[in-house]
């Protein structure tokens with residue numbers, strides 16, 4: 337860009353349209369040129385007056401910049417101006433849905449708008465029933481607040497029919513497709529008609545997380561880990577392992593503060609910096625779920641966050657008892673279909689309890705799924721800023 341500006345400055349200097357009268361005697365007939373293409377033949381003695389009135393001593397044209405500026409330049413310099421970002425006609429910048437940009441003649445704007453170009457950057461949004469819309473980026477937040485989604489995978493999945501055909505199915509129709517025997521592509525096989533629960537582990541990753549992951553993977557189970565940003569930075573390889581093994585990684589703030597006693601903007605910073613840490617550790621995954629520390633979240637913060645706020649229906653109180661059997665009993669004595677179970681992967685006793693809880697739940701017919709899978713198979717899409725304690 338800087339180079340263009342320098343070249344342009346040189347051009348303007350070299351070819352500046354200082355009227356040239358040398359070489360003409362006052363009674364010669366000479367042509368003068370207007371920027372709109374008119375030519376007149378005048379007595380050379382009148383030339384000064386013509387030049388002052390906006391006529392030129394050689395053929396000139398108006399050039400146009402993308403930002404609306406115009407410039408009158410000698411015709412012989414037109415190619416040089418074209419090379420540095422000027423145009424022979426008024427132009428406009430158009431945007432495509434996939435991020436491309438195109439500069440076209442302003443006169444052709446309508447034709448381009450008719451074939452999928454836009455006058456501002458846009459984003460395609462999706463609804464759970466398959467509707468789609470393309471809106472200006474400035475409107476995206478307003479749409480996201482009323483059940484539109486920016487990511488098609490948040491509202492649809494590729495499903496596979498019993499005879500192997502693949503089809504993208506929107507969330508509103510999952511239940512119907514399940515009834516036809518379809519399964520979700522690339523997922524563990526989950527039967528939506530059978531009970532399922534979501535084990536969740538908070539405050540990690542820690543030195544105890546790998547033992548929990550070993551157990552979950554051994555049994556083909558999944559869980560959700562609500563991780564604290566500064567622990568993710570300390571143990572990024574554990575976050576990566578969990579993510580790669582099909583676990584869901586949720587956001588549990590950066591330093592585990594009480595959101596009820598801090599400003600909304602400070603809380604949002606806690607959430608944002610944790611998403612960055614998780615994205616860095618996983619190779620780009622941005623958590624879709626948030627669990628506030630202590631389950632504390634104000635209405636004001638709820639209204640501002642981009643994620644659903646995931647709470648729990650069974651509190652094992654593993655952090656208080658630090659006793660594997662009490663943790664095991666608190667789960668097995670009350671578990672039912674659709675529960676979200678709260679534990680913490682920062683205690684050896686919780687890792688120990690997991691080794692009993694996981695096979696026991698499977699033995700009883702529960703499928704162990706992530707919170708997002710629970711939402712998916714229960715056909716209950718999660719919405720930003722809404723609190724969930726169970727998904728049934």
Ligand code: ZN
Nearest residue numbers: 538539629630
């Ligand atoms: Zn916590």
